[in-house]
Amino acid sequence: MDMDRELLKGNTPTLVLAVLLDGPLHGYGIAREIERRSGNVLRFREGTLYPALHALEHQGLLTSEWQRDDRGRDKRLYGLTPAGRAALAERTERWARFTTAVEQVLGGQDDVESAEVPEAGGSGIPGSPRRAPSF
Amino acid sequence: MMWNRLKFRKQAEAEYPGAPGARPLFEARARDLPPGDRLEDYLDRVLAPLVEKVPYDARRELRAELRSHLEALADAYEEIGSTPDEAARLAVEQFGDPGKLVKEWLRARAGCAEGSYLSPFPALGIGLVCFVPQTLFFVCLPGVADSAIALSLLFPVLAGLLVGVLAPSRAAFGAFLSAAVVTLVTAGMLALPSVLFTAAGSEPVRWYEVTSQSPHLPLVLLQSLWWMPASAAAGEVGERLRSRIRRAVRELLIA
Numbered sequence: 001m002d003m004d005r006e007l008l009k010g011n012t013p014t015l016v017l018a019v020l021l022d023g024p025l026h027g028y029g030i031a032r033e034i035e036r037r038s039g040n041v042l043r044f045r046e047g048t049l050y051p052a053l054h055a056l057e058h059q060g061l062l063t064s065e066w067q068r069d070d071r072g073r074d075k076r077l078y079g080l081t082p083a084g085r086a087a088l089a090e091r092t093e094r095w096a097r098f099t100t101a102v103e104q105v106l107g108g109q110d111d112v113e114s115a116e117v118p119e120a121g122g123s124g125i126p127g128s129p130r131r132a133p134s135f
Numbered sequence: 136m137m138w139n140r141l142k143f144r145k146q147a148e149a150e151y152p153g154a155p156g157a158r159p160l161f162e163a164r165a166r167d168l169p170p171g172d173r174l175e176d177y178l179d180r181v182l183a184p185l186v187e188k189v190p191y192d193a194r195r196e197l198r199a200e201l202r203s204h205l206e207a208l209a210d211a212y213e214e215i216g217s218t219p220d221e222a223a224r225l226a227v228e229q230f231g232d233p234g235k236l237v238k239e240w241l242r243a244r245a246g247c248a249e250g251s252y253l254s255p256f257p258a259l260g261i262g263l264v265c266f267v268p269q270t271l272f273f274v275c276l277p278g279v280a281d282s283a284i285a286l287s288l289l290f291p292v293l294a295g296l297l298v299g300v301l302a303p304s305r306a307a308f309g310a311f312l313s314a315a316v317v318t319l320v321t322a323g324m325l326a327l328p329s330v331l332f333t334a335a336g337s338e339p340v341r342w343y344e345v346t347s348q349s350p351h352l353p354l355v356l357l358q359s360l361w362w363m364p365a366s367a368a369a370g371e372v373g374e375r376l377r378s379r380i381r382r383a384v385r386e387l388l389i390a
Contacts, residue, residue: 027200028207045231046204047181050197051243058244060382076200 008044012052014095015042017061017080017088024079027053053078061087173223174205180233188241197240205230257302258309259316262366265294266317273354288361295366299373310370311363318358325351 019025019033030053031046056062061084064076080088178198185194205226212222230236269290291314298313299306 027204031204045229045236046208047201047230047233047236048239050201050236051239054240055243058378073203073206074199075203076196 008042009048011095012044012048013056014088014091016049016052016056016078017084017091020062020078020080021085021088024077026075026077028075030078056084060084173220173227174202174209177205177227177230177233178202181237184234184237185241189244201230256309258298258306258370259312260309261298261302262294262310262313262370263316265297266291266313266362266366269294270317270321270354270358273351287357291362291366292369295369295371296373296376298366299370299375300377303374303377306370306374307367308370311367314358314363314366318355318363321351321355321358325355 015034016030019030019037025033027046027049031044031049034042053062057064057078061081062078063081064078066074066076068074178201181201182194182198185197189197208226208229209219209222212225213219217225269287273287291310295306295310298310302309
């Protein structure tokens, strides 16, 4: 299954924060962990991971340090900062709200929201469903 | 030159029927590289556009990081049965287009507004706004220059900090450049009296006798020896100060 690249790209920072919650990882490890957790559904061009990683580090959400592995290769390990944990909690909550709303729309559960939608928000077209006013 | 371009195009078309231009020639060259060189070639293509835009240390760090990832990918492909050549090719493919990667990386850096490697002109503008009134003050009121020079030792530090905080894009370079511009202008003014004196046609006076008595001389010395280096260093400090303040504010807001 090939997921929409743009959708994946927009959510890469959140995925990175999520996989780092269990402990520090390097770029290769982060890519493998995202693949593993998603059952090989979320696969992306791995170079695109680095702009996201470096931006998160500049924002103070990640911290990094260089380590040498048993093969003598230098690897940069990334870990979450306290601000990163807080940002992950906030993003997770926002994502949950978003997916719930999308599922409700896709599932046609208009009775859930209809009680909160004001009467004046209708499109005015006879027979069209009521909708919330656009902002 | 034109003949060479036509020759390359003919070669490319012979090797890749229907392919336009010289691009297939480059691909053919990359295809023939040994596995290790293929990874290095990919890294060269990522890093090349960053020369002159990103400091050497940052480029070296990025290269080392990408190389370790590419090597790990190639090793993983070899473990599941690929030949070294095939593994290197698959690793590079999985990494994606180097041009897109470097553009996204630069965009992410610029979006952070710290250490962004874009135009130095905003910093130059703010530096000039700081330095030009100060220079005019000295030039217009030469009588107070001696006593005010001591105070002006502090001035480039404040100006550099202001540049770093307000325009972090290449702040040190911008602050240095603005101090250099006002120094050049003042040095030009220093030479002006001797030019006028010679043009008047009166008794010959050596230019350095005039300039050494000029009230602008201490100012030029001050600008070139202190304003330029001090403002550049303060610009760098201001840029880091700004990023720390932003980070602290962001952490405070998230908390």
